[in-house]
Amino acid sequence: MxxxxxxxxxxxxxxxxxxxxxxxxxxxxxxxxxxxxxxxxxxxxxxxxxxxxxxxxxxxxxxxxxxxxxxxxxxxxxxxxxxxxxxxxxxxxxxxxxxxxxxxxxxxxxxxxxxxxxxxxxxxxxxxxxxxxxxxxxxxxxxxxxxxxxxxxxxxxxxxxxxYLGPSTGCIVDAAGERRIPHIRLNDGNLVQLGYGAAQRRIWTAESDQTSAIAEGIAQDKDFTKRLLTACGVPVPEGQIVANAEEAWEVAQDIGFPVTVKPSDGNHARGVTLELYQEADVKAAFALAEPEGSDVIVEKFIDGVEHRLLVVGGKVVAATKGETVSVHGNGKATLRELVAVLNQDPRRGPEQEYPLDWINLDAGAVKLELNRQHVTPDSVIPQGQAVLLQRNGNMAIDCTDDVHPDVAYYATLAAKIVGLDIAGMDMILKDVSQPMQGQGAILEVNAGPGLLMHLKPTSGAPRPVGMAIADHLFPREDGANAGRIPLVGIVGTRHNAFIARLVGWLLQLSGKLTGVASSEGMFLNNRQTQKTNTANWAGAHRLLTNRLAQAAVIQTTSRSILEEGLAYDRCLVGVVTDMDGFETLADHDVREASQMRRVLRTQIDVVLSDGAGVLNADLPEVADLAELCDGEVVLYSAQANNAVVAAHRGANEGRAVLLRNQQVILATGGLERALGTLDALRLPTGHAVDTSALLAAIATAWAMDIAPDLIAAGIKTFEYQPA
Known part of the structure; x- marks a missing residue:
């Protein structure tokens, strides 16, 4: 056994x-x-x-x-x-x-x-x-x-x-990731922050923080939208809001047949019924539309093909066209059986990942279509007979390359009239490759349009609509660090809260409203906003979501790295002061000093290529992290004759901050500049400062390209009191 x-x-x-x-x-x-x-x-x-x-x-x-x-x-x-x-x-x-x-x-x-x-x-x-x-x-x-x-x-x-994020939000986040723009999910839904601090933008599906609430409100009111578009010369179908089924029939007779009945502020084609001629059908369509919106509109039916054009930042970036959904009888199977086969199409499904929905024979719109054809779900459909199931809502055939400039012009004009930066334009066109006038109209302008039809068309090429939105929110001319603020990460145990706060003060003096997350609390604009320890993931996360922060200094610990990970993906400057504290990490199987390298290297691994790692050259195990840094390395040492510093200056023309005869020296290769003596660089509060910590802060500020004169002046004006 x-x-x-x-x-x-x-x-x-x-x-x-x-x-x-x-x-x-x-x-x-x-x-x-x-x-x-x-x-x-x-x-x-x-x-x-x-x-x-x-x-x-x-x-x-x-x-x-x-x-x-x-x-x-x-x-x-x-x-x-x-x-x-x-x-x-x-x-x-x-x-x-x-x-x-x-x-x-x-x-x-x-x-x-x-x-x-x-x-x-x-x-x-x-x-x-x-x-x-x-x-x-x-x-x-x-x-x-x-x-x-x-x-x-x-x-x-x-x-x-x-x-997981929905497909619309997800594709924008993925596109931002391709451009190395960080993201933070702000809730359990689709509200996402792209970028950090003051450089952030927010998205919610295909809406952005640049999407006007007024414009969204206008777009939801389809009747008002049509009146605005008409006033600006954009072709739209004639229509009128009706209060009940009887009025719907009266308006339909006035407008002329065929007509469309739809909710005034619905979405996803719910409650929309097309090409109606008969009184019973119009009244039934009213009953279908009424629960889907605040009002019901009866409008002239426009003959043509459904199209959806996506407008982003004043440009048409994708277009799809629709098709009706029908099944054909074989003389044996019921309509229900034919639809079951249709629903096996791998492009159809209930979740957002599918470009086409399952056909539901119990849905009101489908029932209405079947009634008009005198067919029930249990009817056996004769050989070759077609049964129309859906007339709209199936826009998944890419036609972006066929869009005529005149059609694109009216689509972008409509988005501007409503005021939307991202808009889905529902249009009826006989031929999208021909000029708009005389062969089509704009039916609706949609805020927060779904993007799946452009990402997974049933025919044609997928379109990079996520990247179009990412580029709209973060123009390419913003450079490689779009969405980022100057961010300093500090890890170690030796006076790191002091280092973080002094660096934050120096960044503040350089003209950036700076946030500091440290073991002594949270500081913004040099004012303490939180007294509890924020040298952890949660504290850093709160700082990075603060739209006021134009720069950030974040202190962390070995334990936080082991139990949470860093709260940021990359930093401009990473600082490692020491590798102390292994004795407290036995619960993470860190039992020797040599094992701290694997933990603390995380801070240097995330330094951007145009950033810098700041390392304590008086500790060989810290200085050895230089080989892992993608950016520049700036060393600091309290020993004027430090061999590691000398090699760094000689071989790479590297920068270093060192102490010689009580004089703080900024060195670049063979060049040196005296910043001042330790006595001259005394804090105004008279608080005793650890020399190595002071050198670390100076090296960090210098790595951030803060001018030496400002560094010296800032130290002398830093009114530090331990929290």
Whole structure:
């Protein structure tokens, strides 16, 4: 009888929300106790590998450390431990659920049989569901128990749909990410901040903080919008608001047939019924439209094809056209059966990720169409007979390259008239490649338009609409650091709150309204706004979401890096003062001073290429981090003859701040400039200042290109009192 193994124990899980010792992106870190499985790698459990590859055949695509397709399978066959196997099982489940996941690592700690396993996932709730089902699948494979992967994938998909950004918001965030613009999710929905502090912009689906509330209100009132457009010469269909079904029929007769009935402020084509001739149909359409908006409009039906043009920043950036939805009978199947087959189209589905919705035979608009054709869902449709199911709401055929300049002109004009920076223009056109006049009209101007039709058209090329919106919010001429403010990150234990506050003061004097998050509290414009310790992820997060902050100085700790990750993706200047404190981190398996390098290097790893790392050259283990910095390195030392500083100045014409005969020297290669003596650079409060901390602050300010004279004057005016 095969041996039965106890479950792998999940000792603790920690979601690291920012750059950490593992990677730049969010990961879930899990501590695993393999127990007796420590003595049973994958090649010692009969049938394990076969069961895993049967349930998860795409494990063959995992390259693992081998670096080639099938690499992980080689590791399985050669024998690898269960923490590593669990890592790959979770990654594959995430892939199957539609969330590409490639990064994972598993490392043994000093306690035998206990491992730290991490895998990348942007959302904590999704990561925890993937962990739960990955653990269940692996234990089933180990103990030769049945396992159905479909419920597991469904559960992960459900978590993704519940927690992830919608497709419109997501594509804008992804585009911003391509341009290295950071983002912060502000709620559980689709409100997202792009950029930091005063450089930020906010989006909510396809609306931005530049979208006027007045313009949005106008767009929601379709009748008023039409009157504005008409006044400016934009062709729109004749129409009128009606109060009841009887009035709808009277207006329809006055306007002339056919007519359209729709809600005055609905969206997504809900409650819209087209091409009506009969009294019963008009009245039924009124009943369908009334619940979807505050008023109902009857307007002249315009013959042509539905189009949706996306206008961003005064330009048409994408266009799609629609098609009616019909099924054709075979003389055997009922309409319900034919629609069931239609709904199997992989482009159709209930979630936002699908460009086309399922056809619902119980929907009011569909029922009305069927009544007009004298067909019921249980009718057997004769061979070759077409049954029309939907006339509108199916705009998913890309036609961007066909848009005539005249059509684009009227679309952008309508957006300007309403006042929207991002607008979806619903138009009826016989031919989008021909001039507008005489062959079409604008039906609606929509704020916050859906983008999925442009991202996943059923025909034609996807359009980079997310990038168009990102470029609108952050013009390319803003440069490579669009959305960023000067940000200083400081880690260590030696007087770092003082360093952070002095650097914040010097940045303030240089003309930037500066926020400081430190262990002595939160400061903005040199005023204390919070007295509690903010040298952590939450404190930094609050500072980076503050629209007043034109610069930020953020103190952090080794423990915060290990338990939360950094709150920012990159910084202009990263400062490491020391590598003290390993004695307090045994719960993270940091048991030797040498292990601090892996923790504190995180601060230097995130320095921008046009930024600088500021390092204490009097501590060799800190100075050695210079090799990891993507930007410039500025050293500081209280020793005039420091060999590391001398080599740095000589080999790279590097910058350094050093102390010689009580004189603070700013050195660039062989050039030197005296900033002043320690006595002259005394704080006005008379508070005793650690020399190394003062040099660190000076080096940081200099790395931020603050003028030496301003640095000296700022120190003498810094009224520091420990909080």
């Amino acid at each position: 095969a041996k039965t193994f106890n479950d792998i124990q999940l000792l603790r899980t920690t979601f690291l929300r920012g750059p950490s010792v593992w990677t730049y992106r969010p990961v879930l870190e899990v501590w695993l106790d393999l127990g007796e499985l420590e003595d049973y790698p994958s090649n010692k459990i009969p049938g394990l590998n076969e069961r895993l590859t049967t349930w998860l055949p795409d494990l063959v695509e995992h390259t693992c450390g081998v670096g080639e397709r099938g690499g992980f399978i080689q590791r399985l066959e050669g024998g690898t431990w269960m923490g590593h196997v669990l890592e790959h099982v979770i990654i594959e489940l995430l892939n199957l659920a539609g969330m590409p996941a490639e990064f994972g690592q598993t490392r043994e700690i000093s306690q035998r049989g206990v491992y730290r396993m991490v895998f990348r996932c942007p959302e904590e709730a999704v990561a925890r569901v993937a962990l739960e089902y990955g653990h269940k699948l692996l234990m089933a494979a180990i103990n030769d128990l049945p396992f159905d992967r479909k419920p597991a994938i469904h559960a992960i998909k459900t978590a993704i749909n519940d927690r």
